[in-house]
Amino acid sequence: IAGITQAPTSQILAAGRRMTLRCTQDMRHNAMYWYRQDLGLGLRLIHYSNTAGTTGKGEVPDGYSVSRANTDDFPLTLASAVPSQTSVYFCASSELGGPGDTQYFGPGTRLTVL
Amino acid sequence: AQSVTQPDIHITVSEGASLELRCNYSYGATPYLFWYVQSPGQGLQLLLKYFSGDTLVQGIKGFEAEFKRSQSSFNLRKPSVHWSDAAEYFCAVGAGRSSGSARQLTFGSGTQLTVLP
Numbered sequence: 338i339a340g341i342t343q344a345p346t347s348q349i350l351a352a353g354r355r356m357t358l359r360c361t362q363d364m365r366h367n368a369m370y371w372y373r374q375d376l377g378l379g380l381r382l383i384h385y386s387n388t389a390g391t392t393g394k395g396e397v398p399d400g401y402s403v404s405r406a407n408t409d410d411f412p413l414t415l416a417s418a419v420p421s422q423t424s425v426y427f428c429a430s431s432e433l434g435g436p437g438d439t440q441y442f443g444p445g446t447r448l449t450v451l
Numbered sequence: 452a453q454s455v456t457q458p459d460i461h462i463t464v465s466e467g468a469s470l471e472l473r474c475n476y477s478y479g480a481t482p483y484l485f486w487y488v489q490s491p492g493q494g495l496q497l498l499l500k501y502f503s504g505d506t507l508v509q510g511i512k513g514f515e516a517e518f519k520r521s522q523s524s525f526n527l528r529k530p531s532v533h534w535s536d537a538a539e540y541f542c543a544v545g546a547g548r549s550s551g552s553a554r555q556l557t558f559g560s561g562t563q564l565t566v567l568p
Contacts, residue, residue: 442494
């Protein structure tokens with residue numbers, strides 16, 4: 338069982354380009370999340386999805402969009418990347434999406450925007 | 452809104468020494484509290500969590516944490532640290548909100564643990 342996979346592992350991107358970070362889980366979890374991790378700031382929630390077909394905004398959603406067409410996949414799109422979006426991005430999932438749920442994290446995508 | 456403070460950015464201990472990592476939270480009701488660990492280049496892994504009941508919680512890898520409501524704290528402890536415990540540790544608080552909103556985790560900024568041989 339792979340758990341959560343993310344692709345790519347790392348990417349260098351020119352400012353203004355469009356980029357989609359991929360996330361797939363095989364645990365049949367209802368809820369999925371995207372976080373960004375920046376030094377000294379911990380993890381901040383970008384977007385979440387409590388179930389397939391629904392999405393919501395987290396703490397830092399501006400400049401990002403998500404979709405949840407099915408249970409397994411939760412891609413994160415940067416429509417026009419800016420240098421401030423340089424970060425490590427983590428996808429996570431949890432069984433039900435409740436506040437007490439354990440979240441399971443992918444290995445991360447390191448994104449550099451120049 | 453909930454918040455989490457980890458006052459120690461970096462802690463260094465010798466292998467075999469005891470460890471305590473501090474975590475303070477702010478939330479109006481009884482929170483869900485978590486400790487996650489992140490090894491270099493990896494995602495986060497759950498060490499332990501607290502919902503209710505016994506305030507001393509046992510986790511994986513020999514870690515434990517104690518919930519102290521009066522101090523709004525949830526400190527992580529280990530009696531004897533191993534070199535493999537070197538990692539970054541994150542405390543998080545989970546709080547339920549109205550349906551349709553993000554029932555999200557709020558993470559602290561992390562504590563980097565270095566273990567000396």
